[in-house]
Amino acid sequence: MTAWNAAWRQQALPELAAQSWDLLVIGGGINGAGILREAARQGFKCLLLEQRDFAFGTSSRSSKMVHGGLRYIAKGGWRLTRDAVRERERLLKEAPGLIEPLPYLMPHYRYKIPGRFIFGALLTLYDLFAKKSRHHYCNPQQLTLLAPGINHERLTGGTCFFDAGVDDARLVLRVLDEGREDGGEALNGVQVLELLRENGRVVGVKAKDSENGETFELRSQMVALATGAWADRLAGGKGEQHIRPLRGSHIVLPGWRLPVAYSFTCMHPDDGRPVFIFPWEGATVIGTTDLDHQDNLDNEARITQAELNYLLKLCTHQFPQADIVAEDLLSSFAGVRPVISSGQAGKRPSDESREHALWTEPGAVTLAGGKLTTFRLLAREVLKACAAQMGRPLQLTDAPVFSAAPPVSSQKLSSEQSRRLAARHGRNFPRLLELIAEIGSERIGSTDCIWAELALAAERELVLHLDDLLLRRTRLGLLLAEGARAWLVRIRALCQPRLGWDDDRWQHEQFRWLALWRQYYSLPSTKESA
Structure with missing residues (x-):
């Protein structure tokens, strides 16, 4: 299996940009990942573009719950609750x-x-x-x-x-990997600047590589926008406030x-x-x-x-x-x-509906709103809307979202650890076991994360920056004091060679990470005095 890392990205990006696609998925949160997974399973030639990092936005900052939304019943949203409860049961069974x-x-x-x-x-x-x-x-x-x-x-x-x-961020990574296994592709660090329109129809996107500033155009039959809070920026182009x-x-x-x-x-x-x-x-x-x-x-x-x-x-x-x-x-x-x-002046934030909506125009479908728990249902709804415009039939089945992890085991792991790691890493689990044999199964501080998971992420999970590694591939930046500052020397020894960074690059990334943590992940008094 080809390593999914920064070296692969540098080589693949020009080649992927030069191709013509059935579907471009914009947004690398749980909804974008779900759309890629369902589209790839249907045989679509599909590519996902994320402007920052996978799960960068809401999908790594949620309350970490797969739930039905009990309070929505009291507000009359029983259909939303029913769907979410059923999807919760499905996900508990599958993963x-x-x-x-x-x-x-x-x-x-x-x-x-x-x-x-x-x-x-x-x-x-x-x-x-x-x-x-x-x-x-x-x-x-x-x-x-x-x-x-x-x-x-x-x-x-x-x-x-x-x-x-x-672990919401790991859920996104696992769903993305399922989509890639079925033939889809995904890139982070690619910002969509605008939708390309010809004769009143969206025909692709203009994008920028956030790593080097280069711009390029990608052509596609359809564009699916799953950009979350950023939905108003690209959808429709009318400047109307929907979100x-x-x-x-x-x-x-x-x-x-x-x-x-x-x-x-x-x-x-x-x-x-x-x-x-x-x-x-x-x-x-x-x-x-x-x-x-x-x-x-x-x-x-x-x-x-x-x-x-x-x-x-x-x-x-x-x-x-x-x-x-x-x-x-x-x-x-x-x-x-x-x-x-809702557009109602004075309505409390907690009283706004958590229902979703699809906005369509020729060549594009935008998903707005929705819940993490129902990502599979939302992805299918988006795909149906895209297929209808393309005149393309779908063969939707009730197949699982997640493929079974390879049947391998390790004497260095308990049955509970094996279950946890296999579910989080899917088809990368055999490589993780190789790393465990090399590195061991030691946990990092008081967390459940083991050192071999850091090594795997550096090798195969498209880490572009240190915050990708410490906030979304693992959660060490939240779970260890001061953004894991005391552990950075050991993290560097393990991950720097696997990331392909020289000493100057590591120093830059470490300085950037600690500044980022102080500003956004510490406490207000610390930020305000910095």
Whole structure:
């Protein structure tokens, strides 16, 4: 298998740009990856272009949940919830080790919404969609055993139910790899500047290589735009505002500082919004906020001091004995949700619908909105719209999104580790086992990531910059203190030769990474004093 890395990209980019395509997919988040996967499976000659890095935007900055959106039932969005619940069940079955069951707890307090019986009724419908009963009530004594340190004032009990958790960036990489295995191609660091139009029809794109500044044109029968919060920039070309960018911010704690085995759904004392406190990759994450994002989308989103205070207040309210303060935090991250605007003045961000929409013009289809959980359904809807314009029949089946990992094993891995790594790395798992035999299976600090995964990413996962490696191929930049600063010497020894960087390039990348982490992934006080 040809290594998918920067050297391959440098050679392949001019060749790929010179070809004519059935479908160009713009955007390397989960929706773009899903479209590439479905199109390649249908035999389309297809290429995905991502302006920064795969999963750079919302798809690496979500709340790490594959869920049905329980609260959407109460708002009348039961079809969205039904589809998401069914897709959750499919993904749990197809990719165990990558998508895993996650237990949730909703504490109930006297005189507070939602009460036990209303919430139980919603969960009954939720479980009907999944065709299995997965919720039960806990009295206050049982809840205290499950959640030591929880706020007991007026506590009447709690409800336990199930959804699923995921490493969202790894999900994107795995889906992309499935698309490439079926004949599709994907490039990061390629910014689409404009759509090419001839006689009122989109016939391709003008793009720029972000690494060297060169521009070129690519021709295609159809263009599928899955650019998330950037959808308004290219779609239609009329300058109309369809997307309402909403920022969601999270804070990350060491797991030992606030150990939780459940994802706690907590109602914030200020505004009654649900906020989660949940376990992820050995850490504890608190989020999310839901605010209009007014900043330039070309800059990375970052948490504000007000959001930090909001999340810390929720944590103090729910777990008062833990005494969590800003100094306890490892990192923060913020993403921008591409929510379709209702156009109603004064409507709260949390009240906007999470439904999706397709905008079409001759030669192009734009996907706007949608949820991570339903990426397969959204991809198929986009592909149907493209095929209709092309006059091309589709043979859509109910085949799995993910192919089975190769049946190989290693004495150096536990069965749980093998399951996890095979699901995350798919057809690269045999190479990972070779690297484990060479490097070992040692974990990096307190994380579940092993050193061999870093080596594999440097060799075969199209890393262009150090933040690609530390934020999206692995999550070390969020899970280790100060953006993994203390580990960079060892990371350099392992990865620099595999990345093909000389000493000057490494020094530049390390300086750039640490500055990036301070500005966007630390805490507001650190950023503002930098």
